[in-house]
Amino acid sequence: MLSLTGNHENAQALNFDATMSEERLPEIEKADLVISMLPARFHVQVAEDCIAAKKNLITPSYISPEMRDLNQKAIDAGIVIMNEIGVDPGIDHMSAMKIIDKIKDAGDKLNSFKSFCGGLIAEEHDDNPWRYKFTWNPRNVVLAGKGGTAMFLDNHEYKYIPYNRLFDRLDRITIPGYGKFVGYPNRDSLSYMDTYGLEGIGTLYRGTLRRPNFCKGFNVFIELGMTDDSFEMTNASQLSPRAFLNAFLPYIPNLSVEDKFKYFLREDRMYLYDQFEWLGIFDTDTNFGFEGATPAQLLEKLMVRKMSLSEEDKDMLVMYHEFEYEHHGKNKKIVSSMISIGEDPI
Known part of the structure:
Protein backbone atom coordinates (compact mmCIF):
# COMPACT_ATOMS: atom_id res chain seq x y z
CA MET A 1 0.00 0.00 0.00
CA LEU A 2 2.90 2.34 0.76
CA SER A 3 4.09 2.06 -2.86
CA LEU A 4 0.77 3.55 -3.99
CA THR A 5 1.22 6.75 -2.01
CA GLY A 6 4.99 7.19 -2.36
CA ASN A 7 6.24 10.41 -0.77
CA HIS A 8 2.87 12.17 -0.94
CA GLU A 9 2.20 13.15 2.67
CA ASN A 10 -1.46 13.95 2.06
CA ALA A 11 -2.20 10.67 0.25
CA GLN A 12 -3.72 7.73 2.07
CA ALA A 13 -4.16 4.28 0.51
CA LEU A 14 -7.22 2.34 1.66
CA ASN A 15 -7.89 -1.37 1.35
CA PHE A 16 -11.53 -2.20 0.65
CA ASP A 17 -13.69 -3.89 -2.00
CA ALA A 18 -14.81 -1.04 -4.25
CA THR A 19 -17.39 -3.29 -5.91
CA MET A 20 -19.31 -3.75 -2.63
CA SER A 21 -21.63 -0.89 -1.67
CA GLU A 22 -21.43 -1.67 2.05
CA GLU A 23 -17.64 -1.12 1.91
CA ARG A 24 -17.65 1.62 -0.72
CA LEU A 25 -20.35 3.94 0.65
CA PRO A 26 -18.69 4.65 4.04
CA GLU A 27 -15.51 5.79 2.25
CA ILE A 28 -17.52 7.95 -0.16
CA GLU A 29 -19.28 9.60 2.79
CA LYS A 30 -15.88 10.71 4.15
CA ALA A 31 -14.81 12.33 0.87
CA ASP A 32 -15.15 15.89 -0.38
CA LEU A 33 -14.96 14.79 -4.01
CA VAL A 34 -15.11 11.31 -5.55
CA ILE A 35 -13.08 10.44 -8.67
CA SER A 36 -13.89 6.98 -9.99
CA MET A 37 -11.17 5.23 -11.99
CA LEU A 38 -12.92 1.88 -11.68
CA PRO A 39 -13.91 -0.06 -14.82
CA ALA A 40 -16.76 1.80 -16.52
CA ARG A 41 -19.35 -0.82 -15.58
CA PHE A 42 -19.03 0.23 -11.91
CA HIS A 43 -19.49 4.00 -12.39
CA VAL A 44 -23.28 3.91 -12.08
CA GLN A 45 -23.07 2.09 -8.74
CA VAL A 46 -20.57 4.66 -7.49
CA ALA A 47 -22.83 7.46 -8.77
CA GLU A 48 -25.80 6.04 -6.86
CA ASP A 49 -23.72 6.05 -3.67
CA CYS A 50 -22.59 9.63 -4.37
CA ILE A 51 -26.22 10.70 -4.77
CA ALA A 52 -27.07 9.03 -1.46
CA ALA A 53 -24.09 10.68 0.26
CA LYS A 54 -24.49 13.99 -1.64
CA LYS A 55 -20.92 13.96 -2.93
CA ASN A 56 -19.75 15.28 -6.29
CA LEU A 57 -18.39 12.70 -8.74
CA ILE A 58 -15.96 12.76 -11.67
CA THR A 59 -15.36 9.84 -14.08
CA PRO A 60 -13.32 9.62 -17.30
CA SER A 61 -15.81 7.36 -19.10
CA TYR A 62 -18.54 7.86 -21.67
CA ILE A 63 -22.00 8.75 -20.37
CA SER A 64 -23.97 5.51 -20.47
CA PRO A 65 -27.79 5.49 -20.74
CA GLU A 66 -27.91 4.27 -17.13
CA MET A 67 -25.74 7.18 -16.00
CA ARG A 68 -27.88 9.63 -17.95
CA ASP A 69 -30.97 8.30 -16.16
CA LEU A 70 -29.46 9.51 -12.86
CA ASN A 71 -29.43 13.14 -14.01
CA GLN A 72 -32.55 14.28 -12.15
CA LYS A 73 -31.57 12.39 -8.99
CA ALA A 74 -28.20 14.16 -9.03
CA ILE A 75 -29.92 17.54 -9.47
CA ASP A 76 -32.30 16.77 -6.61
CA ALA A 77 -29.34 15.80 -4.41
CA GLY A 78 -27.59 19.06 -5.28
CA ILE A 79 -24.47 17.38 -6.66
CA VAL A 80 -22.51 17.42 -9.91
CA ILE A 81 -21.74 14.18 -11.74
CA MET A 82 -19.22 15.01 -14.43
CA ASN A 83 -18.35 12.28 -16.94
CA GLU A 84 -16.04 12.16 -19.98
CA ILE A 85 -13.24 13.97 -18.12
CA GLY A 86 -10.32 11.94 -19.43
CA VAL A 87 -8.35 12.07 -22.64
CA ASP A 88 -10.81 10.42 -25.00
CA PRO A 89 -13.43 11.35 -24.07
CA GLY A 90 -12.39 14.56 -22.35
CA PRO A 212 -2.00 -0.12 -39.95
CA ASN A 213 -0.83 -3.69 -39.39
CA PHE A 214 -2.54 -3.96 -36.00
CA CYS A 215 -6.00 -3.48 -37.47
CA LYS A 216 -5.36 -5.76 -40.43
CA GLY A 217 -4.03 -8.48 -38.13
CA PHE A 218 -6.77 -8.11 -35.53
CA ASN A 219 -9.37 -8.34 -38.29
CA VAL A 220 -8.15 -11.89 -38.96
CA PHE A 221 -8.96 -12.85 -35.36
CA ILE A 222 -12.44 -11.36 -35.80
CA GLU A 223 -13.01 -13.31 -39.03
CA LEU A 224 -11.92 -16.53 -37.33
CA GLY A 225 -14.26 -15.93 -34.38
CA MET A 226 -11.48 -15.77 -31.79
CA THR A 227 -12.79 -12.52 -30.27
CA ASP A 228 -16.10 -14.14 -29.28
CA ASP A 229 -16.89 -13.51 -25.62
CA SER A 230 -20.33 -15.16 -25.58
CA PHE A 231 -19.41 -18.75 -24.67
CA GLU A 232 -16.91 -20.73 -22.62
CA MET A 233 -14.64 -23.16 -24.43
CA THR A 234 -15.09 -26.63 -22.98
CA ASN A 235 -11.40 -27.54 -23.01
CA ALA A 236 -9.92 -24.07 -22.57
CA SER A 237 -7.48 -24.96 -19.78
CA GLN A 238 -5.86 -27.74 -21.85
CA LEU A 239 -5.40 -25.66 -24.99
CA SER A 240 -2.05 -24.45 -26.26
CA PRO A 241 -2.03 -21.36 -28.51
CA ARG A 242 -1.69 -23.68 -31.51
CA ALA A 243 -4.68 -25.78 -30.46
CA PHE A 244 -6.66 -22.60 -29.75
CA LEU A 245 -6.06 -21.38 -33.30
CA ASN A 246 -6.75 -24.81 -34.78
CA ALA A 247 -10.14 -24.92 -33.03
CA PHE A 248 -11.27 -22.10 -35.34
CA LEU A 249 -9.71 -23.44 -38.55
CA PRO A 250 -11.34 -25.95 -40.93
CA TYR A 251 -10.79 -29.66 -40.38
CA ILE A 252 -8.30 -30.65 -43.10
CA PRO A 253 -6.32 -33.60 -41.66
CA ASN A 254 -3.59 -33.61 -44.29
CA LEU A 255 -2.63 -29.96 -43.70
CA SER A 256 -0.63 -28.50 -40.81
CA VAL A 257 -2.06 -25.69 -38.69
CA GLU A 258 0.36 -23.31 -40.39
CA ASP A 259 -0.82 -24.32 -43.87
CA LYS A 260 -4.49 -24.08 -42.92
CA PHE A 261 -3.86 -20.64 -41.49
CA LYS A 262 -2.04 -19.53 -44.63
CA TYR A 263 -4.98 -20.77 -46.69
CA PHE A 264 -7.33 -18.72 -44.50
CA LEU A 265 -5.14 -15.62 -44.80
CA ARG A 266 -5.17 -15.73 -48.61
CA GLU A 267 -2.28 -14.58 -50.74
CA ASP A 268 -3.16 -10.89 -50.48
CA ARG A 269 -2.75 -10.94 -46.68
CA MET A 270 0.26 -13.22 -46.46
CA TYR A 271 2.40 -10.26 -45.39
CA LEU A 272 0.64 -10.53 -42.01
CA TYR A 273 1.87 -14.07 -41.35
CA ASP A 274 5.02 -12.98 -39.49
CA GLN A 275 2.87 -10.99 -37.04
CA PHE A 276 1.01 -14.11 -35.96
CA GLU A 277 4.17 -16.20 -35.80
CA TRP A 278 5.77 -13.55 -33.55
CA LEU A 279 2.68 -13.57 -31.33
CA GLY A 280 3.27 -17.26 -30.62
CA ILE A 281 -0.02 -18.46 -32.08
CA PHE A 282 1.64 -21.69 -33.29
CA ASP A 283 3.30 -22.51 -29.94
CA THR A 284 2.67 -25.90 -28.36
CA ASP A 285 4.93 -25.77 -25.29
CA THR A 286 2.53 -24.00 -22.91
CA ASN A 287 -1.18 -24.43 -22.20
CA PHE A 288 -3.34 -21.48 -21.21
CA GLY A 289 -4.48 -23.14 -17.97
CA PHE A 290 -7.59 -20.96 -17.99
CA GLU A 291 -10.62 -23.02 -17.00
CA GLY A 292 -13.93 -21.92 -18.50
CA ALA A 293 -12.39 -19.16 -20.62
CA THR A 294 -14.12 -17.57 -23.58
CA PRO A 295 -12.23 -17.27 -26.88
CA ALA A 296 -11.80 -13.54 -26.22
CA GLN A 297 -10.24 -14.25 -22.82
CA LEU A 298 -7.74 -16.70 -24.30
CA LEU A 299 -6.87 -14.24 -27.06
CA GLU A 300 -6.35 -11.53 -24.45
CA LYS A 301 -4.03 -13.80 -22.47
CA LEU A 302 -2.06 -14.65 -25.62
CA MET A 303 -1.66 -11.01 -26.60
CA VAL A 304 -0.78 -9.82 -23.09
CA ARG A 305 2.10 -12.32 -23.01
CA LYS A 306 3.82 -10.58 -25.90
CA MET A 307 2.39 -7.05 -25.91
CA SER A 308 2.72 -5.90 -22.30
CA LEU A 309 4.85 -2.88 -21.45
CA SER A 310 8.32 -3.59 -20.12
Whole structure:
Protein backbone atom coordinates (compact mmCIF):
# COMPACT_ATOMS: atom_id res chain seq x y z
CA MET A 1 0.00 0.00 0.00
CA LEU A 2 2.90 2.34 0.76
CA SER A 3 4.09 2.06 -2.86
CA LEU A 4 0.77 3.55 -3.99
CA THR A 5 1.22 6.75 -2.01
CA GLY A 6 4.99 7.19 -2.36
CA ASN A 7 6.24 10.41 -0.77
CA HIS A 8 2.87 12.17 -0.94
CA GLU A 9 2.20 13.15 2.67
CA ASN A 10 -1.46 13.95 2.06
CA ALA A 11 -2.20 10.67 0.25
CA GLN A 12 -3.72 7.73 2.07
CA ALA A 13 -4.16 4.28 0.51
CA LEU A 14 -7.22 2.34 1.66
CA ASN A 15 -7.89 -1.37 1.35
CA PHE A 16 -11.53 -2.20 0.65
CA ASP A 17 -13.69 -3.89 -2.00
CA ALA A 18 -14.81 -1.04 -4.25
CA THR A 19 -17.39 -3.29 -5.91
CA MET A 20 -19.31 -3.75 -2.63
CA SER A 21 -21.63 -0.89 -1.67
CA GLU A 22 -21.43 -1.67 2.05
CA GLU A 23 -17.64 -1.12 1.91
CA ARG A 24 -17.65 1.62 -0.72
CA LEU A 25 -20.35 3.94 0.65
CA PRO A 26 -18.69 4.65 4.04
CA GLU A 27 -15.51 5.79 2.25
CA ILE A 28 -17.52 7.95 -0.16
CA GLU A 29 -19.28 9.60 2.79
CA LYS A 30 -15.88 10.71 4.15
CA ALA A 31 -14.81 12.33 0.87
CA ASP A 32 -15.15 15.89 -0.38
CA LEU A 33 -14.96 14.79 -4.01
CA VAL A 34 -15.11 11.31 -5.55
CA ILE A 35 -13.08 10.44 -8.67
CA SER A 36 -13.89 6.98 -9.99
CA MET A 37 -11.17 5.23 -11.99
CA LEU A 38 -12.92 1.88 -11.68
CA PRO A 39 -13.91 -0.06 -14.82
CA ALA A 40 -16.76 1.80 -16.52
CA ARG A 41 -19.35 -0.82 -15.58
CA PHE A 42 -19.03 0.23 -11.91
CA HIS A 43 -19.49 4.00 -12.39
CA VAL A 44 -23.28 3.91 -12.08
CA GLN A 45 -23.07 2.09 -8.74
CA VAL A 46 -20.57 4.66 -7.49
CA ALA A 47 -22.83 7.46 -8.77
CA GLU A 48 -25.80 6.04 -6.86
CA ASP A 49 -23.72 6.05 -3.67
CA CYS A 50 -22.59 9.63 -4.37
CA ILE A 51 -26.22 10.70 -4.77
CA ALA A 52 -27.07 9.03 -1.46
CA ALA A 53 -24.09 10.68 0.26
CA LYS A 54 -24.49 13.99 -1.64
CA LYS A 55 -20.92 13.96 -2.93
CA ASN A 56 -19.75 15.28 -6.29
CA LEU A 57 -18.39 12.70 -8.74
CA ILE A 58 -15.96 12.76 -11.67
CA THR A 59 -15.36 9.84 -14.08
CA PRO A 60 -13.32 9.62 -17.30
CA SER A 61 -15.81 7.36 -19.10
CA TYR A 62 -18.54 7.86 -21.67
CA ILE A 63 -22.00 8.75 -20.37
CA SER A 64 -23.97 5.51 -20.47
CA PRO A 65 -27.79 5.49 -20.74
CA GLU A 66 -27.91 4.27 -17.13
CA MET A 67 -25.74 7.18 -16.00
CA ARG A 68 -27.88 9.63 -17.95
CA ASP A 69 -30.97 8.30 -16.16
CA LEU A 70 -29.46 9.51 -12.86
CA ASN A 71 -29.43 13.14 -14.01
CA GLN A 72 -32.55 14.28 -12.15
CA LYS A 73 -31.57 12.39 -8.99
CA ALA A 74 -28.20 14.16 -9.03
CA ILE A 75 -29.92 17.54 -9.47
CA ASP A 76 -32.30 16.77 -6.61
CA ALA A 77 -29.34 15.80 -4.41
CA GLY A 78 -27.59 19.06 -5.28
CA ILE A 79 -24.47 17.38 -6.66
CA VAL A 80 -22.51 17.42 -9.91
CA ILE A 81 -21.74 14.18 -11.74
CA MET A 82 -19.22 15.01 -14.43
CA ASN A 83 -18.35 12.28 -16.94
CA GLU A 84 -16.04 12.16 -19.98
CA ILE A 85 -13.24 13.97 -18.12
CA GLY A 86 -10.32 11.94 -19.43
CA VAL A 87 -8.35 12.07 -22.64
CA ASP A 88 -10.81 10.42 -25.00
CA PRO A 89 -13.43 11.35 -24.07
CA GLY A 90 -12.39 14.56 -22.35
CA ILE A 91 -9.44 16.55 -23.65
CA ASP A 92 -10.58 15.72 -27.17
CA HIS A 93 -13.88 17.51 -26.51
CA MET A 94 -12.17 20.66 -25.27
CA SER A 95 -9.57 20.83 -28.02
CA ALA A 96 -12.24 20.21 -30.67
CA MET A 97 -14.66 22.81 -29.30
CA LYS A 98 -11.92 25.44 -29.20
CA ILE A 99 -11.58 25.22 -32.99
CA ILE A 100 -15.29 24.64 -33.68
CA ASP A 101 -16.15 27.79 -31.73
CA LYS A 102 -13.43 29.74 -33.56
CA ILE A 103 -14.87 28.72 -36.94
CA LYS A 104 -18.42 29.57 -35.87
CA ASP A 105 -17.42 32.90 -34.31
CA ALA A 106 -15.88 33.92 -37.63
CA GLY A 107 -19.22 33.28 -39.32
CA ASP A 108 -17.83 30.36 -41.32
CA LYS A 109 -19.65 27.12 -42.11
CA LEU A 110 -18.23 23.85 -40.76
CA ASN A 111 -18.84 21.04 -43.27
CA SER A 112 -16.77 18.19 -41.83
CA PHE A 113 -15.30 17.21 -38.48
CA LYS A 114 -13.24 14.08 -37.89
CA SER A 115 -11.59 13.25 -34.59
CA PHE A 116 -9.28 10.37 -33.68
CA CYS A 117 -7.40 9.35 -30.55
CA GLY A 118 -5.27 6.37 -29.63
CA GLY A 119 -3.07 5.07 -26.85
CA LEU A 120 0.00 3.55 -28.52
CA ILE A 121 3.62 2.74 -27.82
CA ALA A 122 6.29 5.44 -28.13
CA GLU A 123 8.29 5.08 -31.33
CA GLU A 124 11.58 4.30 -29.59
CA HIS A 125 9.89 1.29 -27.96
CA ASP A 126 7.81 0.28 -30.99
CA ASP A 127 9.67 -3.00 -31.50
CA ASN A 128 7.16 -5.66 -32.54
CA PRO A 129 5.49 -6.35 -35.92
CA TRP A 130 2.03 -5.43 -34.59
CA ARG A 131 3.37 -1.99 -33.61
CA TYR A 132 1.25 -2.15 -30.49
CA LYS A 133 1.59 -2.73 -26.76
CA PHE A 134 -1.11 -2.55 -24.11
CA THR A 135 -1.22 0.95 -22.70
CA TRP A 136 -5.00 0.64 -22.14
CA ASN A 137 -7.06 -2.06 -20.45
CA PRO A 138 -6.27 -5.23 -22.48
CA ARG A 139 -9.81 -6.57 -22.23
CA ASN A 140 -11.24 -3.36 -23.67
CA VAL A 141 -8.80 -3.60 -26.58
CA VAL A 142 -9.74 -7.21 -27.36
CA LEU A 143 -13.48 -6.43 -27.13
CA ALA A 144 -13.26 -3.11 -29.01
CA GLY A 145 -16.22 -2.59 -31.31
CA LYS A 146 -18.49 -5.13 -29.68
CA GLY A 147 -20.70 -2.44 -28.14
CA GLY A 148 -22.75 -2.16 -31.31
CA THR A 149 -22.71 -1.05 -34.92
CA ALA A 150 -20.57 2.02 -35.60
CA MET A 151 -22.65 4.98 -36.80
CA PHE A 152 -21.39 8.19 -38.37
CA LEU A 153 -22.16 10.79 -41.01
CA ASP A 154 -20.21 10.94 -44.27
CA ASN A 155 -21.00 13.70 -46.78
CA HIS A 156 -24.61 13.95 -45.54
CA GLU A 157 -25.09 10.16 -45.72
CA TYR A 158 -25.64 8.03 -42.63
CA LYS A 159 -23.12 5.20 -42.53
CA TYR A 160 -23.16 2.01 -40.48
CA ILE A 161 -20.31 -0.44 -40.01
CA PRO A 162 -21.07 -3.73 -38.21
CA TYR A 163 -18.49 -5.34 -35.95
CA ASN A 164 -17.40 -7.90 -38.54
CA ARG A 165 -16.26 -5.09 -40.89
CA LEU A 166 -15.01 -2.58 -38.32
CA PHE A 167 -11.27 -3.31 -38.59
CA ASP A 168 -11.42 -3.63 -42.36
CA ARG A 169 -12.94 -0.25 -43.28
CA LEU A 170 -10.30 2.18 -42.10
CA ASP A 171 -9.38 5.84 -42.50
CA ARG A 172 -5.71 6.44 -43.33
CA ILE A 173 -3.94 9.27 -41.56
CA THR A 174 -0.38 10.59 -41.72
CA ILE A 175 0.99 12.80 -38.96
CA PRO A 176 4.27 14.53 -39.92
CA GLY A 177 7.15 13.22 -37.85
CA TYR A 178 5.17 10.24 -36.55
CA GLY A 179 4.23 8.34 -39.68
CA LYS A 180 1.16 6.47 -40.80
CA PHE A 181 -1.87 5.55 -38.73
CA VAL A 182 -5.31 4.13 -39.41
CA GLY A 183 -8.57 4.92 -37.67
CA TYR A 184 -11.64 2.80 -37.12
CA PRO A 185 -14.95 4.42 -36.10
CA ASN A 186 -16.20 4.58 -32.53
CA ARG A 187 -19.67 3.21 -31.83
CA ASP A 188 -21.78 6.36 -32.00
CA SER A 189 -20.45 9.54 -33.58
CA LEU A 190 -23.97 10.81 -34.25
CA SER A 191 -24.73 11.51 -30.59
CA TYR A 192 -22.07 14.24 -30.63
CA MET A 193 -23.96 16.30 -33.21
CA ASP A 194 -25.99 17.94 -30.44
CA THR A 195 -23.10 17.94 -27.96
CA TYR A 196 -20.87 19.90 -30.34
CA GLY A 197 -23.71 21.98 -31.80
CA LEU A 198 -23.12 20.65 -35.32
CA GLU A 199 -26.66 20.40 -36.67
CA GLY A 200 -26.57 20.28 -40.47
CA ILE A 201 -22.92 19.21 -40.74
CA GLY A 202 -22.09 16.89 -43.65
CA THR A 203 -19.43 14.66 -42.06
CA LEU A 204 -19.11 13.73 -38.39
CA TYR A 205 -16.74 10.91 -37.45
CA ARG A 206 -15.05 9.97 -34.19
CA GLY A 207 -12.57 7.11 -34.24
CA THR A 208 -9.70 5.25 -32.60
CA LEU A 209 -6.11 5.32 -33.90
CA ARG A 210 -3.87 2.32 -34.42
CA ARG A 211 -0.91 1.49 -36.63
CA PRO A 212 -2.00 -0.12 -39.95
CA ASN A 213 -0.83 -3.69 -39.39
CA PHE A 214 -2.54 -3.96 -36.00
CA CYS A 215 -6.00 -3.48 -37.47
CA LYS A 216 -5.36 -5.76 -40.43
CA GLY A 217 -4.03 -8.48 -38.13
CA PHE A 218 -6.77 -8.11 -35.53
CA ASN A 219 -9.37 -8.34 -38.29
CA VAL A 220 -8.15 -11.89 -38.96
CA PHE A 221 -8.96 -12.85 -35.36
CA ILE A 222 -12.44 -11.36 -35.80
CA GLU A 223 -13.01 -13.31 -39.03
CA LEU A 224 -11.92 -16.53 -37.33
CA GLY A 225 -14.26 -15.93 -34.38
CA MET A 226 -11.48 -15.77 -31.79
CA THR A 227 -12.79 -12.52 -30.27
CA ASP A 228 -16.10 -14.14 -29.28
CA ASP A 229 -16.89 -13.51 -25.62
CA SER A 230 -20.33 -15.16 -25.58
CA PHE A 231 -19.41 -18.75 -24.67
CA GLU A 232 -16.91 -20.73 -22.62
CA MET A 233 -14.64 -23.16 -24.43
CA THR A 234 -15.09 -26.63 -22.98
CA ASN A 235 -11.40 -27.54 -23.01
CA ALA A 236 -9.92 -24.07 -22.57
CA SER A 237 -7.48 -24.96 -19.78
CA GLN A 238 -5.86 -27.74 -21.85
CA LEU A 239 -5.40 -25.66 -24.99
CA SER A 240 -2.05 -24.45 -26.26
CA PRO A 241 -2.03 -21.36 -28.51
CA ARG A 242 -1.69 -23.68 -31.51
CA ALA A 243 -4.68 -25.78 -30.46
CA PHE A 244 -6.66 -22.60 -29.75
CA LEU A 245 -6.06 -21.38 -33.30
CA ASN A 246 -6.75 -24.81 -34.78
CA ALA A 247 -10.14 -24.92 -33.03
CA PHE A 248 -11.27 -22.10 -35.34
CA LEU A 249 -9.71 -23.44 -38.55
CA PRO A 250 -11.34 -25.95 -40.93
CA TYR A 251 -10.79 -29.66 -40.38
CA ILE A 252 -8.30 -30.65 -43.10
CA PRO A 253 -6.32 -33.60 -41.66
CA ASN A 254 -3.59 -33.61 -44.29
CA LEU A 255 -2.63 -29.96 -43.70
CA SER A 256 -0.63 -28.50 -40.81
CA VAL A 257 -2.06 -25.69 -38.69
CA GLU A 258 0.36 -23.31 -40.39
CA ASP A 259 -0.82 -24.32 -43.87
CA LYS A 260 -4.49 -24.08 -42.92
CA PHE A 261 -3.86 -20.64 -41.49
CA LYS A 262 -2.04 -19.53 -44.63
CA TYR A 263 -4.98 -20.77 -46.69
CA PHE A 264 -7.33 -18.72 -44.50
CA LEU A 265 -5.14 -15.62 -44.80
CA ARG A 266 -5.17 -15.73 -48.61
CA GLU A 267 -2.28 -14.58 -50.74
CA ASP A 268 -3.16 -10.89 -50.48
CA ARG A 269 -2.75 -10.94 -46.68
CA MET A 270 0.26 -13.22 -46.46
CA TYR A 271 2.40 -10.26 -45.39
CA LEU A 272 0.64 -10.53 -42.01
CA TYR A 273 1.87 -14.07 -41.35
CA ASP A 274 5.02 -12.98 -39.49
CA GLN A 275 2.87 -10.99 -37.04
CA PHE A 276 1.01 -14.11 -35.96
CA GLU A 277 4.17 -16.20 -35.80
CA TRP A 278 5.77 -13.55 -33.55
CA LEU A 279 2.68 -13.57 -31.33
CA GLY A 280 3.27 -17.26 -30.62
CA ILE A 281 -0.02 -18.46 -32.08
CA PHE A 282 1.64 -21.69 -33.29
CA ASP A 283 3.30 -22.51 -29.94
CA THR A 284 2.67 -25.90 -28.36
CA ASP A 285 4.93 -25.77 -25.29
CA THR A 286 2.53 -24.00 -22.91
CA ASN A 287 -1.18 -24.43 -22.20
CA PHE A 288 -3.34 -21.48 -21.21
CA GLY A 289 -4.48 -23.14 -17.97
CA PHE A 290 -7.59 -20.96 -17.99
CA GLU A 291 -10.62 -23.02 -17.00
CA GLY A 292 -13.93 -21.92 -18.50
CA ALA A 293 -12.39 -19.16 -20.62
CA THR A 294 -14.12 -17.57 -23.58
CA PRO A 295 -12.23 -17.27 -26.88
CA ALA A 296 -11.80 -13.54 -26.22
CA GLN A 297 -10.24 -14.25 -22.82
CA LEU A 298 -7.74 -16.70 -24.30
CA LEU A 299 -6.87 -14.24 -27.06
CA GLU A 300 -6.35 -11.53 -24.45
CA LYS A 301 -4.03 -13.80 -22.47
CA LEU A 302 -2.06 -14.65 -25.62
CA MET A 303 -1.66 -11.01 -26.60
CA VAL A 304 -0.78 -9.82 -23.09
CA ARG A 305 2.10 -12.32 -23.01
CA LYS A 306 3.82 -10.58 -25.90
CA MET A 307 2.39 -7.05 -25.91
CA SER A 308 2.72 -5.90 -22.30
CA LEU A 309 4.85 -2.88 -21.45
CA SER A 310 8.32 -3.59 -20.12
CA GLU A 311 9.91 -1.55 -17.34
CA GLU A 312 11.70 0.57 -19.95
CA ASP A 313 8.75 1.14 -22.29
CA LYS A 314 6.94 4.46 -22.63
CA ASP A 315 3.52 4.98 -24.13
CA MET A 316 2.41 7.56 -26.67
CA LEU A 317 -0.92 9.36 -26.79
CA VAL A 318 -1.97 10.53 -30.25
CA MET A 319 -4.90 12.87 -30.91
CA TYR A 320 -5.87 14.14 -34.35
CA HIS A 321 -8.67 16.52 -35.41
CA GLU A 322 -9.56 17.48 -38.97
CA PHE A 323 -11.94 20.35 -39.79
CA GLU A 324 -13.21 21.34 -43.24
CA TYR A 325 -15.13 24.61 -43.53
CA GLU A 326 -16.18 27.40 -45.88
CA HIS A 327 -14.63 30.84 -45.44
CA HIS A 328 -15.91 33.61 -47.74
CA GLY A 329 -16.95 31.02 -50.32
CA LYS A 330 -13.61 29.16 -50.27
CA ASN A 331 -13.00 25.69 -48.86
CA LYS A 332 -10.53 25.64 -45.98
CA LYS A 333 -9.03 22.92 -43.80
CA ILE A 334 -7.57 22.89 -40.30
CA VAL A 335 -5.62 19.94 -38.92
CA SER A 336 -4.87 19.79 -35.21
CA SER A 337 -2.78 17.07 -33.59
CA MET A 338 -1.36 16.36 -30.16
CA ILE A 339 1.37 13.85 -29.34
CA SER A 340 2.22 13.14 -25.72
CA ILE A 341 5.02 10.73 -24.78
CA GLY A 342 4.86 9.07 -21.38
CA GLU A 343 7.60 9.72 -18.85
CA ASP A 344 7.63 6.16 -17.54
CA PRO A 345 5.84 2.81 -18.12
CA ILE A 346 3.18 3.51 -15.48
